[in-house]
Amino acid sequence: xxxxxxxxxxxxxxxxxxxxxxxxxxxTIAVVVLTIVGYVKFLGKNSDRKSGLGKFFHxxxxxxxxxxxxxxxxxxxxxxxxxxxxxxxxxxxxxAAAFFVSLIGFAVxxxxxxxxxxxxxxxxxxxxxxxxxxxxxxxxxxxxxAATDAxxxxxxxxxxxxxxxxxxxxxxxxxxxxxxxxxxxxxxPVSPSAHEAWRCPECGNVGTGKFCGRCGSPRx
Numbered sequence: 001x002x003x004x005x006x007x008x009x010x011x012x013x014x015x016x017x018x019x020x021x022x023x024x025x026x027x028t029i030a031v032v033v034l035t036i037v038g039y040v041k042f043l044g045k046n047s048d049r050k051s052g053l054g055k056f057f058h059x060x061x062x063x064x065x066x067x068x069x070x071x072x073x074x075x076x077x078x079x080x081x082x083x084x085x086x087x088x089x090x091x092x093x094x095x096a097a098a099f100f101v102s103l104i105g106f107a108v109x110x111x112x113x114x115x116x117x118x119x120x121x122x123x124x125x126x127x128x129x130x131x132x133x134x135x136x137x138x139x140x141x142x143x144x145x146a147a148t149d150a151x152x153x154x155x156x157x158x159x160x161x162x163x164x165x166x167x168x169x170x171x172x173x174x175x176x177x178x179x180x181x182x183x184x185x186x187x188x189p190v191s192p193s194a195h196e197a198w199r200c201p202e203c204g205n206v207g208t209g210k211f212c213g214r215c216g217s218p219r220x
Contacts, residue, residue: 065128072121079113 041047042057049058083106090102198219199205200212207213 062128062132065125065132068121068124068128072117075117075121076114079110079117083107083110083113 038057042049042051042054048054049060055061086106087099087102091099094102197206197208200207200215200217201220202217203212203215205212205214207219210219211217212219
């Protein structure tokens with residue numbers, strides 16, 4: 001007779017499902033805890049950025065450029081080998097006529113495929129090179145990138161930071177700039193020479209002495 005109760009196999013499956021659920025719960029908790037600890041240690045305000053993992057999690061070096069170069073080389077070689085193999089297969093299978101037809105067709109496919117492959121990878125590398133250049137400018141103008149996370153990230157913010165630095169200038173520059181003005185104010189005006197020609201304000205006569213030769217007014 002058939003039994004409608006739980007079989008040992010069903011009980012075993014239920015136990016395995018419960019074990020899997022407990023493992024998944026513990027794994028989720030572990031992921032959350034490790035993420036928080038890793039953020040505090042490597043990405044927080046007082047994080048250790050000089051270590052290998054600190055530089056890795058802060059993306060101080062972009063590995064994607066090397067990866068894209070490898071993928072481009074792989075793609076270019078794949079296109080070449082595919083074209084050569086296809087032409088050889090056509091030659092062995094269809095004779096001379098098939099060889100020449102496939103040679104022309106796959107020659108066109110080779111050049112077109114290589115061209116679009118190159119354009120695609122160049123377009124991807126342009127964005128990466130821009131990011132690398134911005135990081136280099138930030139490191140040169142603002143300071144060491146590895147020292148802090150604070151600072152401009154875009155070209156416009158870097159330009160603004162550079163202009164602020166130029167306005168502030170080195171310490172003491174304001175005092176140096178003001179000193180010539182102070183020295184100029186302390187210099188007394190030099191009186192005109194006794195032999196220099198002057199015009200009398202009373203009669204308009206021009207003379208060189210201390211008194212006007214026409215009306216006798218003293219020289220101002």
